[in-house]
Amino acid sequence: LGRKFGRANVGLLTGDTRINREADILVMTTEVYRNMLLDPEPEPESALSRVGVVVLDEFHYMNDASRGTVWEESCILTPD
Numbered sequence: 001l002g003r004k005f006g007r008a009n010v011g012l013l014t015g016d017t018r019i020n021r022e023a024d025i026l027v028m029t030t031e032v033y034r035n036m037l038l039d040p041e042p043e044p045e046s047a048l049s050r051v052g053v054v055v056l057d058e059f060h061y062m063n064d065a066s067r068g069t070v071w072e073e074s075c076i077l078t079p080d
Helices: 030-038 059-063 068-077
Strands: 010-013 025-028
Touching: 025 030, 030 068, 059 068
Parallel strands: 010 025
Antiparallel strands: none
């Protein structure tokens, strides 16, 4: 993504890593995304306030009893 859109425009957010979190394109774990959705007091200029498109990977985990709630909550809580 960095080669296609420019390194300055791409960031990465995981439980352990935060790289260029203010980038226009953010790649993050579903858990990080869900936690952003559940934040009761998000910052006005947070990454969540700038979301235009969400692409969920590993969606097959929706059927996993131990991990599926993360995808389910992400789908339900994503604003229109």
